[in-house]
């Protein structure tokens with residue numbers, strides 16, 4: 001079996017942590033048990049490009065129990081947990097190509113390595129596999145049943161491929177399922193981003209001017225959690241509706257040019273590029289801390305920061321001090337990469353449970369509907385979304401009510417009024 005991980009001797013630690021995460025993933029476990037019995041993915045080659053974490057390991061286990069041959073590479077050079085990669089190889093015989101801190105060449109060669117297996121399903125977090133197939137491995141297209149996509153940024157890339165007519169197979173938009181983005185993007189990113197910033201810096205949030213850039217589901221989550229720890233949270237936005245929502249959620253909304261002057265900690269979650277740039281660095285106070293929790297490391301214009309600096313040094317793990325020509329210091333966290341996965345462990349297992357339940361069922365759906373779908377971006381069927389919500393509630397021991405017959409009639413009729 002071919003693989004490329006840091007050190008298989010780390011496997012035991014990885015296995016212990018994978019099993020720990022599994023305890024908080026009851027929905028995925030139920031799917032794994034059903035997959036084990038029914039083998040809906042029998043013989044399907046799945047190449048997955050995901051953050052190599054304990055939670056992803058449990059997804060890979062579920063897919064393998066369903067009969068798939070799973071091959072895994074990283075969706076970010078800094079998010080791989082080497083002990084997990086080791087355990088997947090040693091304990092689960094799942095080939096992994098990922099090493100924490102790998103350089104760009106190694107990152108892309110690992111993507112090519114999983115494509116070597118001629119996958120029938122690709123599973124992406126950021127659309128890197130699909131992009132690689134459509135750019136340099138078009139020969140693989142005939143065998144591909146479809147793809148699944150985990151994140152907002154990936155969906156944006158895929159929709160633009162579909163609009164330009166270059167997408168060649170169906171894609172399931174896992175991110176857009178309610179049981180994914182309403183929980184993973186909001187509560188998962190909310191908690192893990194604050195966790196990453198704190199683990200990297202050990203700064204006190206109480207009373208600290210904290211700037212959240214972008215008020216999508218991820219930004220909402222971070223703003224809410226940072227406020228919970230006493231930070232003075234400001235939001236910047238380009239979308240009037242989202243800005244209004246932030247105001248009515250109780251946050252101060254300011255333009256970036258204002259926020260840059262008064263913020264102490266900045267975190268960007270926009271999915272766009274250069275939202276923190278030269279003009280902002282020029283205004284920031286000495287000691288400003290800047291970070292990103294958006295998918296790609298393009299949100300902070302690091303080359304511009306370099307160009308303003310006369311030196312840089314690592315002052316603690318995940319914290320790089322940039323010394324500007326005028327003597328001010330700006331601290332960049334986690335090389336501008338997803339801070340929740342670089343300095344912390346990503347979203348907790350309990351939310352990834354629903355995200356990866358969606359991934360597993362989306363893969364099963366692709367196999368079941370093989371040949372029926374077009375080269376488009378498809379939503380996860382609402383029945384799957386509902387079922388995941390039901391199973392999650394059941395795992396929590398929470399019961400909910402049912403509509404009475406009279407209520408169902410009332411809701412479906414337009415004649416009944418007061």
Ligand code: ADE
Pocket residue numbers: 050051052053054055056188341345346347348349352
């Ligand atoms: N994305 C965010 N958090 C994650 C996690 N814990 N595992 C995999 N992907 C993630």
